[in-house]
Amino acid sequence: xxxxxNIGKYFLMLQSVFGKFTKWRxxxxxxxxxxxxxxxxxLGIVSFISFFVGGVVSIQTALNLENPLxxxxxxxxxTRQSIILEFAPTFISVIMAGKVGSYITSSIxxxxxxxxxxxxxxxxxxxxNYLIFPKIVxxxxxxxxxxxxxxxxxxxxxxxxxxxxxxxxxxxxxxxQLDFIPFHITYAFIKTIFFSFILATVPSxxxxxxxxxxxxxxxxxxxxxxxxxxxxxxxxxLITQLLLT
Amino acid sequence: xxxxxxIIKSFDGTQVLQGISTVFxxxxxxxxxxxxxxxxxxxxxxxxxxxQTDSGKILFENKAISEMTVNERSVLRQEIGMVFQGSAxxxxxxxxxNIMFPMQMFTDKENDEIRDRANEVIKRVNLIxxxxxxxxxxxxxxxxxxxxxxxxxMNPKYLFCDEPNSGLxxxxxxxxxxxxxxxTSEYNITTVINSHDMNSVMEIGEKIVFLLNGKxxxxxxxxxxxxxxxxAVSNFVYSSDLFKKVREMYLKT
Numbered sequence: 001x002x003x004x005x006n007i008g009k010y011f012l013m014l015q016s017v018f019g020k021f022t023k024w025r026x027x028x029x030x031x032x033x034x035x036x037x038x039x040x041x042x043l044g045i046v047s048f049i050s051f052f053v054g055g056v057v058s059i060q061t062a063l064n065l066e067n068p069l070x071x072x073x074x075x076x077x078x079t080r081q082s083i084i085l086e087f088a089p090t091f092i093s094v095i096m097a098g099k100v101g102s103y104i105t106s107s108i109x110x111x112x113x114x115x116x117x118x119x120x121x122x123x124x125x126x127x128x129n130y131l132i133f134p135k136i137v138x139x140x141x142x143x144x145x146x147x148x149x150x151x152x153x154x155x156x157x158x159x160x161x162x163x164x165x166x167x168x169x170x171x172x173x174x175x176x177q178l179d180f181i182p183f184h185i186t187y188a189f190i191k192t193i194f195f196s197f198i199l200a201t202v203p204s205x206x207x208x209x210x211x212x213x214x215x216x217x218x219x220x221x222x223x224x225x226x227x228x229x230x231x232x233x234x235x236x237x238l239i240t241q242l243l244l245t
Numbered sequence: 246x247x248x249x250x251x252i253i254k255s256f257d258g259t260q261v262l263q264g265i266s267t268v269f270x271x272x273x274x275x276x277x278x279x280x281x282x283x284x285x286x287x288x289x290x291x292x293x294x295x296x297q298t299d300s301g302k303i304l305f306e307n308k309a310i311s312e313m314t315v316n317e318r319s320v321l322r323q324e325i326g327m328v329f330q331g332s333a334x335x336x337x338x339x340x341x342x343n344i345m346f347p348m349q350m351f352t353d354k355e356n357d358e359i360r361d362r363a364n365e366v367i368k369r370v371n372l373i374x375x376x377x378x379x380x381x382x383x384x385x386x387x388x389x390x391x392x393x394x395x396x397x398x399m400n401p402k403y404l405f406c407d408e409p410n411s412g413l414x415x416x417x418x419x420x421x422x423x424x425x426x427x428x429t430s431e432y433n434i435t436t437v438i439n440s441h442d443m444n445s446v447m448e449i450g451e452k453i454v455f456l457l458n459g460k461x462x463x464x465x466x467x468x469x470x471x472x473x474x475x476x477a478v479s480n481f482v483y484s485s486d487l488f489k490k491v492r493e494m495y496l497k498t
Binding site: 022023025026033110111114115116118119121122123124125 | 293294295318319321322323325327329330331333334335336337347349350351405
């Protein structure tokens with residue numbers, strides 16, 4: 001029952017986010033601040049993880065190609081498919097649920113605990129729009145992060161494969177181009193757009209409606225990470241079922 | 246003027262406010278006092294519209310909040326200033342930005358004009374060399390001053406304060422009390438203060454409402470409190486020997 005009530009509350013919250021709008025000159029500053037903390041601030045960790053996981057994917061694939069009849073370009077092919085279809089859009093989003101999601105929950109939760117949200121409400125501000133809308137707009141740039149992740153993942157795979165001596169540069173590049181279906185990129189970005197909305201709103205919900213003190217802010221961040229990940233994984237399944245089958 | 250007419254508020258079946266009626270007059274510092282858990286904060290949040298009452302009416306200048314249109318409520322909110330117990334300053338903004346915020350939000354004035362007005366109220370609350378500091382870089386007393394400055398920057402008609410001197414040393418607490426009283430008479434606003442600080446009661450209590458277990462148990466002025474025979478309010482106000490002696494001395498003279 002509580003889950004159903006929370007789902008209802010979440011959709012009512014979304015309705016209010018697009019209700020009375022905050023003044024543009026304030027909103028603009030908030031959006032730029034959120035782009036800096038949510039997007040720019042995540043580039044480092046996303047680049048690091050993507051590069052090395054891409055490398056590991058290509059090494060693992062190379063080590064599992066025991067049959068000498070299998071062409072070496074399969075390493076590039078498998079790396080590309082894994083990175084574009086799942087690793088970059090889905091698993092980076094789960095990682096972002098931990099990084100960006102807990103930041104959003106704890107920052108809004110702290111504002112709740114320290115009565116800053118009450119102060120905004122007393123002033124007559126639509127707090128849903130003021131706090132959550134800039135995050136939705138900032139995270140609409142999230143596909144660019146995933147684009148970078150895709151590039152670095154494949155690049156990491158290339159470096160690990162070529163310099164690890166598993167295949168030649170030509171074979172890896174040939175693999176990347178093998179049976180390339182452009183719709184897979186579209187599919188990955190469609191997923192990413194949905195995930196960015198989830199990354200902005202589910203953690204905001206957990207921060208906004210939290211009660212208690214500092215300890216509860218920590219708990220809310222953990223719960224928020226769990227639920228954001230669950231929703232991303234379920235949505236991933238649903239979108240894949242709808243678009244690829 | 247704010248009139249409160251028989252308001253009731255419950256949480257999970259427990260009545261926290263049980264039919265409170267009173268009037269808070271313009272140009273006066275009205276105090277709500279009572280023990281912890283007596284319903285003071287809930288009462289204040291109902292007045293502010295942060296909690297909706299189960300029944301009863303709250304009237305601002307004879308107009309009930311419940312009967313106001315969305316626009317009227319929005320205008321009313323801009324006429325309200327609030328000083329929260331923990332100051333509730335925005336962490337990500339400097340002192341000056343905190344004070345400028347309501348004007349940036351609700352007026353079309355240029356930033357320079359807004360900054361001038363902010364500096365005017367900063368001077369009024371005696372904040373020195375703090376404009377560029379962040380809330381975590383200033384003392385508790387300074388935070389209260391910033392909160393007061395932010396609440397009066399829009400020239401409000403109503404000022405609400407939730408335990409404005411909690412966590413402050415006695416000297417700073419009295420300075421904050423006096424500042425609120427001066428602002429109340431200077432701006433001719435209706436001020437409602439939630440407090441359980443007896444110094445505040447004796448210093449600035451032009452009207453005092455005593456709450457006990459969610460009910461109004463007594464109301465009067467700081468002078469009446471010396472002569473009251475209401476046992477509940479006497480037990481609360483004169484719980485310390487010092488105040489008992491002060492009362493005895495007052496009655497003798």
